[in-house]
Amino acid sequence: MSNINFDLNLTKALVCVYETGSISKASEKLFVSQPAITQSIKRLEEILDTELFLRTPKGMKPTTNGEVLYDSFKKALNDIEQGINLLAEMNDFAHGEIRIGSGSTIMRGLMLPFIFEFRKKYPNIKISIIDGISTEQINNLKRGDIDIALMAEPVPVFEDFDKITITKIEDCFVVNSEFEKNFLPKNELKNYQMILQKLPSSNRVFFDKLCTENKVKITPSLETESFGIILDFISNTKDMIGFSTKTFIKNDLKTKNIKVLDTDFEIYPRDVCALKMKDRGTSNSTKLFLTELESYFSKK
Numbered sequence: 403m404s405n406i407n408f409d410l411n412l413t414k415a416l417v418c419v420y421e422t423g424s425i426s427k428a429s430e431k432l433f434v435s436q437p438a439i440t441q442s443i444k445r446l447e448e449i450l451d452t453e454l455f456l457r458t459p460k461g462m463k464p465t466t467n468g469e470v471l472y473d474s475f476k477k478a479l480n481d482i483e484q485g486i487n488l489l490a491e492m493n494d495f496a497h498g499e500i501r502i503g504s505g506s507t508i509m510r511g512l513m514l515p516f517i518f519e520f521r522k523k524y525p526n527i528k529i530s531i532i533d534g535i536s537t538e539q540i541n542n543l544k545r546g547d548i549d550i551a552l553m554a555e556p557v558p559v560f561e562d563f564d565k566i567t568i569t570k571i572e573d574c575f576v577v578n579s580e581f582e583k584n585f586l587p588k589n590e591l592k593n594y595q596m597i598l599q600k601l602p603s604s605n606r607v608f609f610d611k612l613c614t615e616n617k618v619k620i621t622p623s624l625e626t627e628s629f630g631i632i633l634d635f636i637s638n639t640k641d642m643i644g645f646s647t648k649t650f651i652k653n654d655l656k657t658k659n660i661k662v663l664d665t666d667f668e669i670y671p672r673d674v675c676a677l678k679m680k681d682r683g684t685s686n687s688t689k690l691f692l693t694e695l696e697s698y699f700s701k702k
Contacts (some may be wrong), residue, residue: 409440413475415442416454423461429659445690446471468661473545480546483498483685488570498687499528503539507605508674511650512569514553516698520691527687535627543677549688553649554604555672556611563677566692570671573608575663576633578640586643588618595623595642597635606627609645609673616667636660643690 418428420441429436447454449559454468464472479517504513532539532548540558556572575591587592599606603675613620623642626632632644635650637659654660676692678684 409445409454410443411696412442412446412449413479415439416446416468416471417475417479419443419455419462419499420468422462423463425462441513461486463495477546481682483627484526484546484549484685490514498526498685499530500550500687500691501530501532501548502552503532503534503542504536504548504552505539506533507647507650508552509533511647512571512674516695519698520694522697523694524687529547533545535602540677545680546679549678550692551666551677553677554605554608556607557673557675558675563682565679566676566696567673568676568695569674569702571647571674572671573669574634574646574648575665575667576644576646576651576660577642577663578636578638579659579661580640581643581661581663584661585665587663588616588665590664591618591643591667592620596620596626597626597632597641597642598622599645600625600627605645605647605692612667612669618667619688633658633660637673659665679695 403506414432415428418431419425422431423437424437425443429439432439442660444527450471451469452467453465455462455464456469456665509517513682520527521529532542536543536548536553538553539548539553540560542548543551552568564621575586601607601610629646629650632646633654635642636644643663648662651660654661676695678688678692
């Protein structure tokens, strides 16, 4: 295998077929004929002596080996593109691109004012934002699909990552303004309906960790992927409790029919971090973004 003169076009073909799930769509995206794409996949399968895709009525479905090869090929293509971009930025510091992975909650509740300010100062730097939960962003970062992942603790510990702490956020229990009590002992929380975010969101992982530390067992009545839906339920339900992030709902506490529920359930602040790969070159625009990010929140 090491002596084979490997064609980069084979790499592009596999990645494109994987992402589109279709020979015809890959053909359109790469501006080559469908037979050429088919031949590229066939050639790869011959070289590696393994089946990479299953041909189904719904399109091209990757095999287990195809999944493994996609991750490696995608990372390789991203590394090549980043190398080209790094070289280009050496000649033009004012231009560049930053690919940021972040959940919508952190982006909307925390990052938008900074993004707007950064764009005013550096209008020629393109910013791409990829939405997704923490586990998805970790995989995106490893593959090279993003340059930075922004997420709240708890953050998985990987030796390959550099972690930069940006700021802290505070969480709380929220209830309808007409909820019968303003204070609730932690041992009584389980007696009420609870709405929480689903696992594996970092908010839910953090909540479950807090329950263990507080020696309280809470089983949610409702689970949702959306941070905002929690507030929607609470504002319309008088007997339900939600777990939310106080830092992100300051305006909602003023405008919606909700309030913070006091309790002896111990909740401590947690960090919001930026992660980047240690072994991957960092573009000038990404370095600038991180420097401005740290400076912005140090003044808050």
